Structure formats: structure tokens, C-alpha cells
Amino acid sequence: MGFLAIASVAMAQNQEMTLVKKGKYTPLYGRDSVQVKVMSFLLDTIPVTKGKFLEFVKKNPKWQKSQVKTIFADDHYLSDWKDDTHLNPEAKQNEPVTNVSWFVAKDYCKCQGKRLPTIDEWEYAAMADKTTPDARKKESYNQYILDWYERPKIPHQQVGSTFKNYWGVYDLHGLVWEWTADFNSVMITSESRSGGQNKNLFCSAAAVGATDLMNYAAFMRYAFRSSVRGNYDVNNLGFRCAKDIKN
């Protein structure tokens, strides 16, 4: 643990990015027909920390909690902070920042010369376990994710405290949910069993087989994404940034 903590301090300072190489994957939606191409991109190895975010709001007072406009962030915005420029005493610099809206996450990344990852990029990078780029058919991978979804939140868990995946990315599973640029473009309607465009979603969930088991975990992410709006700030929702590769 000591080693991990030190390692994550180092990462937090550099905010390293890592290359996720291009490929194809079949997302949960349209799994029978559509394969999605994901171009190579860079992704932060860890989620944005409270420490980094504190620096950001100090430089950008409009994103301090007393200044922020409600259309960009609701009442929960940074609700676990002491005040505009101080964390709670028990909070650590290296915890992932949460209770942040999509708007501020987007602006944060922009200020770093980066952007939020798309759903496809995020899901593509998150298919990997420690050793393989697509571990979705492994039972251990799915059980790990489901176990996390079920576990109560561990307070003050630090970035880099979960596993490093095939691409060198930490914490995609097991720490916090993360914003994506187009989080609401794939709607699982709140009535997830209904017909129309989403018919396949539910039917596939009801069928038997490994591909369906793997969807269980993904379903929960999509349902979560569908439940939030851009100005929502959720206790267990943070973000990380991505970047295009220059030619």
C-alpha cells in the first residue's frame, strides 16, 4: 500500500497520459450489427484528483462553489469541500474529485489542452484487465466490476489504488464513476425494458451466455449515465481527460 501511495503521488504530479491503441469493439447497444471503430487516443492514467482540481478552481474562480452558476452545477457541487478553496480536513489531495458537473469537467479538460473521453473511448479502454485488451468474457473481470458496484463506498480511497490495466490506465473500475463527453447520447430510457430502439438491450440481458453476463456490468454504467444531467454533481462521479494524437 505504501508503494502504491507513493506511485500515485508521482502520477498525480505529472498527470501522465498513456496511449490506447486503435481497434474495434462491439458496444452493448446494437451488439448484433454494429462494430465501433475507436481511433488511437491518449488517456489520463488516473482520474483527476481533489488536489489538481483545487489548483484549477483557485485559478478559475467562476468554478468555485460559491460562484458557480446553477445551470452548470447543482446544489451538490463540491458539497464535500470545506469552502471555495479548501478541502475538508480529512480529505486527501490524492482522492479523485467527485461532486463535479459535466460542464466543469469539460472545462477542466479544455484548460489542460485536453477533452473528455467519448463513451466509446472510455468503454474501449475499460474492457481491459491487467493482461488483455478485451477481458469482457472473463468471469473474474465481470465479477470484479459487479462486486465494486455492490460495495459501499470506501471513504478517502486514493487514485491509483485499483489495478493497472493492459493500457497502463488505473481505476477505470473500482474507484468512482466517470463522466464522458457524450454521456447522454446513448439513452437507456429509464424504462429499460421497453420496446422501440432499446428493445435489444433488455432482451439480450434476459438471455443466457457469457456475452450477456458481461453486459450486466455495462448495463449499470449506461443506466447510471442515463440518470444524470450535465449540471448534476454526484458523490461517486469523477472524471479524467483524454486527448487526440497529433499526426
Next chain:
Amino acid sequence: MKLILKKNIVPRILLVLGTAIFLSGCVNDQSKKKYNDTVDIPVNQEMTAELTSPPYVPTPIGKRMAKKLIVDMEIQERKGQLSDGVSYMYWTFGGTVPGSFIRTRVGDEIEFHLKNHPQNKLAHNIDLHAVNGPGGGAVSSLVAPGHETVFSFKVLNPGLYVYHCATAPVGMHIANGMYGLILVEPEGGLEPVDKEFYVMQGDFYTKGNYGDPGLQPFDMQKAINEDPDYVVFNGHVGSMVGDNALQVKVGETIRLFVGNAGPSLVSSFHIIGEIMDKVHVEGGSLVNKNVQTTLIPAGGATIIELKINAPGEYLMVDHSIFRAFNKGALAVIDAKGEKNDKVYKGKIQEGIYQPEGGAIQEMPLSNNEKEKSSEQAEILTKEQKIELGKNIFGSTCIACHQASGQGVPGAFPPLAKSDFLNADANRAIDIVMRGKTGEITVNGKKYNSVMTAQTLSNKDIANVLTYVYNSWGNNGTEVTEEMVKKVREKK
């Protein structure tokens, strides 16, 4: 003569008075107005709905008019006890499994406030089977952690309805405890009774097997296979036994609101030792009488009315009976009161009847096989005895004493870390050989049931007891055939 005259006059006066009241009622009281369509029932005033945790239900609606009813419900993801030593991460409506009971009347307009606690991890929603509308409310109610969603509907059909979370993956949300009951009473309310209770069955799928200790995660493969480890009433094993048994008095009228959440199993709901006087089939308007066992579909409910006539403990079970004795689907109604010999005389004589014994019976062996088995009769090592004993335990003892020797609380004593067992090996041999009746105290708890004598050979008894003594934290005694022989000869 005078007296007789008076007697005749009194009823007549009452009749006249009664007619007058009846007439004036027709003219003046708007509440008696009948509506062809319950959609047209007007509401007046606003009130906050009383919500209760199982096994309790809110106050009956009585004669009240239809109202705007505010329902305030908070979703909580919280750890709880699934069984002794087994914990589970429940997802709940209102902090309990099943969720809070909602009581309404036909024509009520429900304004539903669904709140997702900020510490929760997941998005949730609610589908109430009492709703006439897309998704039963699910379409309107998806809510992120730390947020609240408000939607409204009018209840049109009287009956008892299930509600549950319908966020993907739906089955998992239900399997983790997100369900409850909403009652829609007819105008004027259900007939008054002395006691009402809220009972709901659900199945649980855990990574470990039944009784495996610690925090048990949800097992999705078992769920898809519809192979639950636990089938329980009100969210956990033993929710209504011992001090928590439903308390009633002999002669009281009792109404049970019983739901079945599934997600997979259909319940053959039965009360051991009682006949259900009335059953509102599937929670609807059809009433069946004198029912022994009623079927409650997954995602369905039923209203049961009964009167208990003799004092004692009555077990509510899913009569798919292994679920009751091996998976937890067992609850107790404890009826106190005077004995009524006309109804039930109780035990007239007590003894053990053992025409064939409880052990597994076998076909006679051929000569070949006999030779083989006599070869096996060589002296066994302790490890071999444990191995053989384990098989005997699995076929003979496991049904009552359970796979990990934990027993069934209130019914069958534990063998695991049992002070009673560890105190005296010869007594244990005697009990296996000759059976046991009457009260014993094991690990501080009293048990009063019958263990039948087991028709096992000396060798089998030695092996199975050696297995038991060398499992689950017991003292490691090795029981020999010699010891068993001595006990057998003693009598």
C-alpha cells in the same frame, strides 16, 4: 300484554328512524355518490402517506375520501444480515427489504417523491404495478444518487400490488431487495380485522452457498440459472421467528398482505396448521375460501384472511418445501390464548415410530460386492473415516443439521462448535443410534424436537461422528467402532 305491545313498537320506531336517516343520507351526502369510472373520483385535501417497515402496515383507510397522497421514499444501498454470520449489500426502498408498505384507496392521486441517497452508487427507479401508465412509473422515475424525482398517478383499481426497481439490469435490482407492496383499498376500505401484517418472499443469489459466512456478493450466473441460495420472507433468514414472530391472540381475525418479489421463483404459500379462510386470489377482487396453499406468482401478491383457533406456533412456508427448511423460507405466527380441545387436542401420546429408520436404504449386495466391502472393512485412518463420514452426513444428516452443521434456528440444533456435542461423545453415539426427544440446550439456545434413530452400522456411526467432530470448529474426537459397539451393547 303491555309488554308485548312495546316490543312490537320499538322495532317499528327504529325502522322509521332508519329510513329517515337513509333517505337524508341519499339527499345530502355527496360522498355516497357512485362513479362509473374510478378516474372520475375527485380528490380533496392533501396528506402525507404513512409508510411502514415490514412486518407492519399503515392504518387502514377506513371511510376517508380520496386525497392527494404524498409518498416520500428514499432509496438506500446498505449492508445487512442475510442470515446468522452472513451479510449482504442490499439495495432498498426505505431502508428495509421489502420496502416500505404504501396504503392508498381507490381514487387517490399519488405524488411520488423518489429520492436516491447521495452515498448510493447506482441509478434507480420504481415500477409500481398499481400504476396505469407506461412502465408503471419507471419511465418517469430514473434518479441519480443525490437527486430526487417526482411523478404522480391516480390509483384506479383496488387490490394489492408489487412495486420494484426497473433499472437495468432489472433482475439484479430486484434480486438485491428493491421491491415492496402498495395496497389500493376499495371505497370504504377493507373489512376491519384485529391484526394485519406485511410479508414478502424473495430469492437471493450469493457467491457462496447457503450459510457460507461473511459478506456475500451477488452471483449473476446463479441468478440467470434461477438457482437461489436463499429463499426468504422479509429479506433475511429468521426475520419472523423467535422474538420477532408475528404475535396474535387465539380468536383474532388476521389479515396477511403477502407479496412475492421473485425475481425467479413462484411461491406455494402455506401456513402449517391453518386453513386460510379467505384468499384474495392474486391480490385482486376474486375471493376464494378455505384454501390450504395459494400460489403467488413472482411479481404478484395475495391478501389472506384467517382466524387462528388453537394456541401455538404456526409456520408460514413456501411449500416447495426444501426452500423452507434448507433455504430460509420460514416464518412464525405465534398465537397465544386458551386451549380449545374441540379444535385441537394436542399430543395424546408421544413416542418415536421407526418402521424402517431414517437412513438411506440400499439394495442387498451381490457376493462379489460383499467381498469388496469386507475388504474395505480394514482399519481406516482418521482421514479415511472423515472422508467416508462426510458422505454419510451428506445423505443422512444434512437435511436438518445443514451443510455446515449450522442447524436451523429454533428447529434443529447446530453441530458446529456445539457445546452439547463436544461435551460427550458417548452421548452423541447414543443419540445417533437411538434417537432423541425432549428439550436440550445447545450453545445457550433451547431446542425441543425429535431426532429419529438412524439405522446405521457401527462403522457408519463411527465415521459420520468422526467427520462431525473434525469439522466446523469441533474438538477433533475420533470415534471408533469399538466405542460405538460399547454403547450399543449397553442397553
